[in-house]
Amino acid sequence: MNKRLKQIISSTCMVVALMAITSRAAVDPADAAAKLADLGTLSVVAQANITEAAAGGDVDALAEASQLGAAVAVALAQSQESFETLEQAVAAGNDELAQSSYDDIVAALGLASDAMAGLVPDGVMGASDQQMGPQMADDAYDPVNIYADPSDTDAEQGIADDQFINNWLTGVVPYDKPATDT
Amino acid sequence: MIKHSMTIGLVIVALAGSVTNCKTYAAQSEVASQAKQAIEYAEAEVEKAREAIELGKQLITQIPEDHLLMPDVAQVLELASENWKTAVDSLKGAEMSASKMGSATQDSIANDYAMLAKVNAGVSVSGAKVVQMSITYLDAIANNKTGSLRIIRAAMQDALESSSQVQLSYERVKALISQKYSK
Numbered sequence: 001m002n003k004r005l006k007q008i009i010s011s012t013c014m015v016v017a018l019m020a021i022t023s024r025a026a027v028d029p030a031d032a033a034a035k036l037a038d039l040g041t042l043s044v045v046a047q048a049n050i051t052e053a054a055a056g057g058d059v060d061a062l063a064e065a066s067q068l069g070a071a072v073a074v075a076l077a078q079s080q081e082s083f084e085t086l087e088q089a090v091a092a093g094n095d096e097l098a099q100s101s102y103d104d105i106v107a108a109l110g111l112a113s114d115a116m117a118g119l120v121p122d123g124v125m126g127a128s129d130q131q132m133g134p135q136m137a138d139d140a141y142d143p144v145n146i147y148a149d150p151s152d153t154d155a156e157q158g159i160a161d162d163q164f165i166n167n168w169l170t171g172v173v174p175y176d177k178p179a180t181d182t
Numbered sequence: 183m184i185k186h187s188m189t190i191g192l193v194i195v196a197l198a199g200s201v202t203n204c205k206t207y208a209a210q211s212e213v214a215s216q217a218k219q220a221i222e223y224a225e226a227e228v229e230k231a232r233e234a235i236e237l238g239k240q241l242i243t244q245i246p247e248d249h250l251l252m253p254d255v256a257q258v259l260e261l262a263s264e265n266w267k268t269a270v271d272s273l274k275g276a277e278m279s280a281s282k283m284g285s286a287t288q289d290s291i292a293n294d295y296a297m298l299a300k301v302n303a304g305v306s307v308s309g310a311k312v313v314q315m316s317i318t319y320l321d322a323i324a325n326n327k328t329g330s331l332r333i334i335r336a337a338m339q340d341a342l343e344s345s346s347q348v349q350l351s352y353e354r355v356k357a358l359i360s361q362k363y364s365k
Contacts, residue, residue: 030358034297037351041304043344047337048311051318054333062333069340076344123216124223125304 217296220303227310234317262316269309276302308345
């Protein structure tokens, strides 16, 4: 009886192992791109949170919001790199690297959505219940120094203004202003 | 004896397989549920943006025409207008994709529609947030909160970059899904 049981167990294990090896779905780059989009959205929400804190004038809230915004920005930047690696790995047929890059993106989204809990409704950008990868290193946090003057020189301020204005130049005529005003 | 063991083993695996299938359906249903939640969130943020625009109309009347930052005001309005259009159009796109989820003939197709709906909702949220930030900037100008202007500017700059990333990712998702079905 014991022998038979052993045979059943070993047969089951062998089949399960074979299934596990063959059934692991290939990484879907579209799914990875969707997760990257989620991270981008979280980053926009984090920046909007900074804006609200700045307008509210609460220094502590602003410092916290800035730290959160910086952390999400880091997660987004790392995931952009992971996505590029994933695309190259898929093109090269390197499933292992593709899977590990995908796991990195999932982990970054999980950490970012956990950090943004309360700012975004639960489950919307959710990856909190998904498998987590390596935790984001503490030194990955590079909080914005909100006390530093971002433009020490007129030239730097000019460049910053130009960049800001360049982002505004395209677009449609505002709904509430005549075209001549823009 | 060995044959029997193999048969029993296969039965166990078949049972395990049906559990795996259940998990797959659950995962697909989770994606659909996330898409619906994402659309609800986008609707709420678009509504907030709409309210912000109404506030913006009042704020503009408070800013003197010869104000030093009037060129900024015009540009912010342009930015808000552009992003408002993005928010509204993307929300419609998300709702359209979501409506196709139910009528899809295969689970994988329904899953892809859900993915498109969710990402489109994200584009909508990003646009709506930029509108809200633009009006916060106008509020700071109208109410002389000059201390916060630089921080808001920097945050808007970062938000615009992230928002571009969201739109780029949406285009990628759309293209990658199209590729799947063009093979």
